[in-house]
Amino acid sequence: MIFRLIGGTPMRGQRDPSWRGALEDIDAYDLDDDAARARILSSDGLVIGGGADHLLLCRHREALSDFVRSGGRVLVNAQVVKPFIDGLAVWRKLEFRGAQDVHPHAVTAHPVWNGVDYRDLHYRTGVPGTHSYEKLTEIGVSGFYGRGYHLELPEGATVVTGIGQYSLPLDYSYPLGDGEVLVHGGNDLESFSDDRYSTGRIGPNLVDWLEGGSRGAETGTAPSSSTEASPTARHAAARPASARPAVTGTQSAPGDAPRIGLLHCGTFPPLRTLADPALAPYRPESVYLPDADPSVLAGLDVIIVGDRLHQGQLGRFAPAIRAALQDPAKTVIVLGENKVENWLPGVGYTFRPTVFWTWRTGEDNGTRLRLPGDPMWEFFTPRAVSWHHHGLLHPPAGARSLVVMEENGTDSGALLYVDEVNQPARLLVTTMDPVYHHGSGFMPGASQLLYSLLRWVTATHVPSRQAFVSAGGKSTTL
Structure with missing residues (x-):
């Protein structure tokens, strides 16, 4: 069971591929409800959508961190402004001037990217059809996959994807207790799963990886955030x-x-x-x-x-x-x-x-x-x-x-x-x-x-x- 925490207004016209059936979308604000939070944190894996409320997530940092420590796996999407899981690094904007400045490169193998040609992550276009990389350099727009990087990575972190000529850390993973956190510092990683290209493997790979954590049914419910008992403290933290x-x-x-x-x-x-x-x-x-x-x-x-x-x-x-x-x-x-x-x-x-x-x-x-x-x-x-x-x-x-x-x-x-x-x-x-x-x-x-x-x-x-x-x-x- 995998939950995807979402927020905001999804862009109209988006379509969901078949593998998305393994992910259940949950309103991130459900974390404020005790019963809903317990259900969310009893899952095998979580996806934090790029439209989720970071201030809300910070209120539940302890519970989310304990979820990972107990063997859960989490994909964190987008640009982390306020760390809401122990060890998360803050995203930094890359001052880029051209397409090569935001070219993603494989640094360390990770199962979510198995079978993916990183050139297929470089450009996006809405021009109909399937296009070669050479054609995409003419009609595509770069930067959707990532346009920033992370420093001060947590202990034990592994850089998965680098960006630009210096391969600055864009995607990284790190262990936390018995679990693992995977961070993608760009538009939602699952949105890049496109069956016309090698990136079509990302969606199924992601589902397999999230389901492969060591959490079992006996782990029970995760504790509430420590700030939940005090509305005054909760508002100040927000x-x-x-x-x-x-x-x-x-x-x-x-x-x-x-x-x-x-x-x-x-x-x-x-x-x-x-x-x-x-x-x-x-x-x-x-x-x-x-x-x-x-x-x-x-x-x-x-x-x-x-x-x-x-x-x-x-x-x-x-x-x-x-x-x-x-x-x-x-x-x-x-x-x-x-x-x-x-x-x-x-x-x-x-x-x-x-x-x-x-x-x-x-x-x-x-x-x-x-x-x-x-x-x-x-x-x-x-x-x-x-x-x-x-x-x-x-x-x-x-x-x-x-x-x-x-x-x-x-x-x-x-x-x-x-x-x-x-x-x-x-x-x-x-x-x-x-x-x-x-x-x-x-x-x-x-x-x-x-x-x-x-x-x-x-x-x-x-x-x-x-x-x-x-x-x-x-x-x-x-």
Whole structure:
């Protein structure tokens, strides 16, 4: 029995191969329930998905570590920001300049990679068909498998995969008690199992490896985390050390600077984004949804609904977000992959597959910039809004669609729109996911969009907003 702990909103359109039937997806927040946690930690093996809440996992570090010590095997995916199993190393971003900087190399044999040609891990493309490595160097995008490395590895660790010319540690494993931890520092390892290539072996190999641990039925249930008995201690442990204290609704920002809150669920991208020194001038505040009260939104000037949020956690805040839309002094920004059609008034959605390879192939992906005279374009460059998207929005009448998808000569939906007429607050909605990509260290255009959004809300904040409007959209407050 293998459980895969997941969180956030899975990307729409993903398909599961047959071997995934051996893995049961479990909401990572089930760890907070005693009975569910006992069931999870009685399994043979665990997969920690890249969308899981690291702050949540840290609260259960003792239990997860004991699971491994008792003979369990765990695959940890993505970029570890806060170690949630004893021995985990923190991920470090690689400053790469080209495809060879992120080329993965085999360092030490491991059964999960048996039969895998590492060249098949180097590039990804959505261009239909099966392609040779030589063709992928022309049309593929590198960096999906990994774009960072780990130092200060735990005692007894073995580097499985190196990255770049110096083979910096990307994938590694280490023993912990009677069990083993396997770490993949990139997009979820199981997502690379593709039957068209040698990487198709990864999925079945992973299942065999996870089932091969030494845990038996007699191991019983794992203990709870030591912090569970104290809600106060649990809440304190959950706050990112790099972020300001959770908003309370009574604080005020100095001068005319807006109070900006980033709503998130403790996954690695927002944690790394909040820790980015480049964002410090804007003083973004952490609003960690599992521990925050929805009433904290009343004290914010700008509410940024981070991308790919856990739908259960977001649902608890949806009424407060809608209430914030009735405040003319507020700006609400809703980022991609949040199923806005289910909770945001008046907006529809149509799925479209994500196109991420057009800059390599020259293919026209249909993205068009509209309303060139709109004052918003003072803050957004074409590169900031045309890297990729996750579907089409259908905003209510009166909203200004600045970035659209053109299909067969007709605008079929918006990729980014601004609405200043259908509710008192300013509202910007996009299907792009800049926090995820900025925090992942991937796609420079995403970082540009995030910075542009922060510049926009700061320069046009009330009371400076009236001066902005009277000046014909030419800001003097930057």
